Amino acid sequence: xxxxxxxxxxxxxxxxxxxxxxxxxxxxxxxxxxxxxxxxxxxxxxxxxxxxxxxxxxxxxxxxxxxxxxxxxxxxxxxxxxxxxxxxxxxxxxxxxxxxxxxxxxxxxxxxxxxxxxxxxxxxxxxxxxxxxxxxxxxxxxxxxxxxxxxxxxxxxxxxxxxxxxxxxxxxxxxxxxxxxxxxxxxxxxxxxxxxxxxxxxxxxxxxxxxxxxxxxxxxxxxxxxxxxxxxxxxxxxxxxxxxxxxxxxxxxxxxxxxxxxxxxxxxxxxxxxxxxxxxxxxxxxxxxxxxxxxxxxxxxxxxxxxxxxxxxxxxxxxxxxxxxxxxxxxxxxxxxxxxxxxxxxxxxxxxxxxxxxxxxxxxxxxxxxxxxxxxxxxxxxxxxxxxxxxxxxxxxxxxxxxxxxxxxxxxxxxxxxxxxxxx
Amino acid sequence: xxxxxxxxxxxxxxxxxxxxxxxxxxxxxxxxxxxxxxxxxxxxxxxxxxxxxxxxxxxxxxxxxxxxxxxxxxxxxxxxxxxxxxxxxxxxxxxxxxxxxxxxxxxxxxxxxxxxxxxxxxxxxxxxxxxxxxxxxxxxxxxxxxxxxxxxxxxxxxxxxxxxxxxxxxxxxxxxxxxxxxxxxxxxxxxxxxxxxxxxxxxxxxxxxxxxxxxxxxxxxxxxxxxxxx
Numbered sequence: 001x002x003x004x005x006x007x008x009x010x011x012x013x014x015x016x017x018x019x020x021x022x023x024x025x026x027x028x029x030x031x032x033x034x035x036x037x038x039x040x041x042x043x044x045x046x047x048x049x050x051x052x053x054x055x056x057x058x059x060x061x062x063x064x065x066x067x068x069x070x071x072x073x074x075x076x077x078x079x080x081x082x083x084x085x086x087x088x089x090x091x092x093x094x095x096x097x098x099x100x101x102x103x104x105x106x107x108x109x110x111x112x113x114x115x116x117x118x119x120x121x122x123x124x125x126x127x128x129x130x131x132x133x134x135x136x137x138x139x140x141x142x143x144x145x146x147x148x149x150x151x152x153x154x155x156x157x158x159x160x161x162x163x164x165x166x167x168x169x170x171x172x173x174x175x176x177x178x179x180x181x182x183x184x185x186x187x188x189x190x191x192x193x194x195x196x197x198x199x200x201x202x203x204x205x206x207x208x209x210x211x212x213x214x215x216x217x218x219x220x221x222x223x224x225x226x227x228x229x230x231x232x233x234x235x236x237x238x239x240x241x242x243x244x245x246x247x248x249x250x251x252x253x254x255x256x257x258x259x260x261x262x263x264x265x266x267x268x269x270x271x272x273x274x275x276x277x278x279x280x281x282x283x284x285x286x287x288x289x290x291x292x293x294x295x296x297x298x299x300x301x302x303x304x305x306x307x308x309x310x311x312x313x314x315x316x317x318x319x320x321x322x323x324x325x326x327x328x329x330x331x332x333x334x335x336x337x338x339x340x341x342x343x344x345x346x347x348x349x350x351x352x353x354x355x356x357x358x359x360x361x362x363x364x365x366x367x368x369x370x371x372x373x374x375x376x377x378x379x380x381x382x383x384x385x386x387x388x389x390x391x392x393x394x395x396x397x398x399x400x401x402x403x404x405x406x407x408x409x410x411x412x413x414x415x416x417x418x419x420x421x422x423x424x
Numbered sequence: 425x426x427x428x429x430x431x432x433x434x435x436x437x438x439x440x441x442x443x444x445x446x447x448x449x450x451x452x453x454x455x456x457x458x459x460x461x462x463x464x465x466x467x468x469x470x471x472x473x474x475x476x477x478x479x480x481x482x483x484x485x486x487x488x489x490x491x492x493x494x495x496x497x498x499x500x501x502x503x504x505x506x507x508x509x510x511x512x513x514x515x516x517x518x519x520x521x522x523x524x525x526x527x528x529x530x531x532x533x534x535x536x537x538x539x540x541x542x543x544x545x546x547x548x549x550x551x552x553x554x555x556x557x558x559x560x561x562x563x564x565x566x567x568x569x570x571x572x573x574x575x576x577x578x579x580x581x582x583x584x585x586x587x588x589x590x591x592x593x594x595x596x597x598x599x600x601x602x603x604x605x606x607x608x609x610x611x612x613x614x615x616x617x618x619x620x621x622x623x624x625x626x627x628x629x630x631x632x633x634x635x636x637x638x639x640x641x642x643x644x645x646x647x648x649x650x651x652x653x654x
Contacts, residue, residue, distance in 0.1 A: 005533050016521060324517040327478055329506025330534045331499060417478055421513065 028350020031300035036358030040383035042289030055212030143218035144226035146246035156183035156207025311408035323420025339409035347401020462638035510579030520564030569600030
């Protein structure tokens with residue numbers, strides 16, 4: 001029998017009992033619908049998060065901090081012997097009980113690691129207000145854009161030199177409706193110093209950042225500005241200590257970065273690149289998505305028993321017909337193929353209708369969602385349907401249907417023709 | 425062309441062996457019209473099934489054109505049945521919801537024939553049984569006699585060398601039964617198709633060239649008529 005004849009025969013067999021086929025397809029439909037929806041939510045989330053975390057890039061930069069080592073770590077609560085003058089005698093000696101380090105200490109750590117070309121502390125700074133060339137003053141939240149990191153911008157470009165600022169989009173819109181006008185202008189930033197007075201600094205606006213939650217609501221200043229402001233704002237006695245540092249590397253080659261991370265790890269430091277942070281977020285979403293999909297898989301599993309049931313009954317009903325086909329020379333393989341195809345066709349129709357139903361539902365849900373929550377989640381689609389995901393789901397459902405059909409199809413193919421012809 | 429050599433078949437049912445066929449030898453010549461008669465349980469159907477390669481013997485062998493079929497693979501047996509044999513059963517085994525055409529075409533489809541071939545062969549077969557005008561009717565809308573003629577057309581399609589008919593008139597009244605008989609004998613005479621009929625109808629058997637009578641799994645009589653009644 002030709003393949004096309006097999007498919008035609010299988011399809012015709014299915015339509016012989018429309019009600020039964022429809023009900024079985026419906027069960028698969030529910031599973032496929034659910035899977036498409038859960039997967040769509042996961043993809044929607046990933047897309048949104050991707051658009052959000054991609055607003056800071058930099059492939060030659062890593063954030064470094066000291067690892068918290070548990071038996072002697074600060075959180076262990078164990079008593080630690082005090083050593084007289086241990087800190088003062090050598091400014092680069094590192095106290096194992098603290099994660100806060102001075103710049104000379106961190107410099108001594110990275111000095112002998114090849115591939116690291118620079119290290120900067122991550123200065124935390126607080127801004128007070130901002131105005132652009134005589135505009136109203138607005139409150140401002142500031143962050144430091146480490147050298148080597150690039151902020152994605154709506155207009156203008158990221159920071160590329162000293163005394164520069166890249167503005168958060170909401171703030172920029174308040175300062176000027178046409179945000180492109182801000183680029184190149186001088187922003188006056190005020191910040192509080194320990195004596196309570198406010199100091200100002202003039203910075204060039206290089207651009208306006210794309211929205212994203214990795215950057216909170218910060219506007220970013222260049223590292224030189226951050227350093228000056230930090231020193232002005234610092235109330236610490238003695239040398240400043242920092243929790244985190246940014247290292248600049250001479251290569252974006254992942255194997256070289258891995259080697260640097262390994263060296264740092266041996267010295268008790270952990271390093272995380274932008275890509276690592278993104279990956280961690282994707283992993284979390286991946287776990288969420290898998291969890292959701294598992295529920296849908298349960299529905300599909302239940303539906304696959306429906307397929308088995310349908311086909312087992314069909315084999316019984318068609319015992320004589322199978323007997324005749326075998327008597328007339330149809331081989332086991334072809335009989336198996338017909339029943340398998342019926343099974344896969346049930347799966348295909350269920351998957352197809354489920355996917356279509358889910359896409360329609362999802363698109364409607366997206367519209368409703370946009371109406372209610374668009375303000376807080378700009379650019380967020382609740383459901384994202386990607387052709388590749390839909391194809392994968394359909395293939396998966398057809399695969400499950402095929403597996404469900406194996407047992408009945410084998411039964412059919414192994415029937416004895418004479419006994420089948422006599423079957424009542 | 426068909427030869428049974430010391431053929432025996434033992435069935436097991438509920439752990440008890442049942443010998444359906446005991447050491448049967450038989451030779452069927454090409455173009456012959458042969459009836460296998462006997463009471464139910466005499467082994468006549470079993471003999472036909474073995475000759476038609478629908479079942480494998482416990483002992484002995486079936487030779488087709490001198491070749492031992494016990495050495496055949498399942499695939500070879502399948503294509504042998506598909507290409508050289510045609511089958512007519514007491515129960516019609518038609519698919520009522522399908523058209524006459526679709527029912528007749530089945531052996532050709534199984535064979536994987538081309539559409540053109542299917543069309544000409546099916547038309548020829550239906551013309552031979554006088555049902556070419558019913559080609560697009562649903563099989564369930566036909567009378568009993570017409571249904572059996574569809575079955576004969578299905579056996580005939582694709583030019584078999586042997587037609588095995590298992591109680592072909594068993595489900596028909598005497599008039600339509602006679603017409604079906606006529607048709608089968610015509611095929612035998614005019615197209616030279618070997619006919620193997622299993623029946624307990626003495627009239628039908630009486631019209632065959634040769635009558636094999638079976639009892640308790642053995643051939644008890646083999647009557648060859650020298651002159652066939654025209």
